Amino acid sequence: MIDFSLPPELAELQARVRDFIAHEIIPMEADPRQGPHGPELALREDLIERARRAGLLSPHASAEYGGMGLSHAGRAIAFEEAGYSLLGPVAMNVFAPDEGNMHLLEAVATPAQKERWLRPLAEGHIRSCFCMTEPSPGAGSDPSMLQTTATPDGEGWRIDGLKWFITGADGAGMAIIMARVPDSGATMFLSRMDAPGITVERSMETLDRCFPGGHGVVRFDGLRVGAGDVLGELGQGFQYAQVRLSPARLTHCMRWLGAARRAHDIAVDYARHRQAFGKLIGQHEGVGFALADNEMDLHIARLAIWHCAWTLDQGGLALRESSRAKVIVSEALWRVVDRSVQVLGGQGVTGETLVARIFADMRGFRIYDGPSEVHRWSLAKHILRGAAVENRA
Structure with a gap:
């Protein structure tokens, strides 16, 4: 029987990160030290220091270099909670590309290279x-x-x-x-x-x-x-890119799952309070069904992430699993955020809530680290190759 409950240590981690994001990071979302190209240096330093004090800095990096040394399954829990605020991944030092670069350096770099580059990255001193x-x-x-x-x-x-x-x-x-x-x-x-x-x-x-x-x-x-x-x-660059690719691809999924959940929660709260045509809008099937579809997409996305994380924790490259997760999750979460905009109506396309910002920020997720079309093509080649082997047998 498969046990889908969280082990006590991961449940405790989830609660710690959720509390940290709610009380330390979300209140900073209106900080003016943000521009069209991300949080400014001073804001990033303030956020990093808060995570450092909370003992939640660089959960993916090994303890030897200043991180928490979490498994991929542990990262799935922590990164989702971090992503609930668009500033959370910055605070916990798990945003792209640093997270993937740290993983690559741990796997490939020499001891001297790790001391020079990995340690200051994991400790949040450089990007x-x-x-x-x-x-x-x-x-x-x-x-x-x-x-x-x-x-x-x-x-x-x-x-x-x-x-x-x-x-x-x-x-x-x-x-x-x-x-x-x-x-x-x-x-x-x-x-x-x-x-x-x-x-x-x-x-x-x-x-x-x-x-x-x-x-x-x-x-x-x-x-x-x-x-x-x-x-x-020399000459192994593409092979090393594969080492980096699956974990980095998957952690995008983890972080954006948190952001999509935030958009859904905002839409649910609105649907519980806004009235139209004589009743709460959530009681209208058009809105209620959208929220139900959101919950299903969030659930499917989380399962795809957890399965790929488990595969990585077994020591595999998880190339096929991460391609599959990247398509499933990026498209499911885009649907969640798009529906959340629709539920909010006019509010959804303004800065009155965070949903429009999440909508704009998330659109690139279906493109970077491989667009959906490339992953589908890669999966199709695996499928056909397997069919050819079966036919020859």
């Missing part, structure tokens, strides 16, 4: 960015189109290329850079972001404004890195 996506004809959903180059230069490397949609680039302290090495292939490199040869050309205007540093266009023009700045082995 990071992951530089892979490029303008056409470069790498996007198809990473094999990588154009950025890393050529031998003395005892190190010279990196040249142009990246865009680089989340958190403005204000980041370090970067993980994907570049193509002659005769080796895609390779990851580490660099401080203030190094000569790196220019953040601009921050792109996007629907979302919840990511610190926004999404930048970054140019590498003669950036020099040393031999000790190679992350892992």
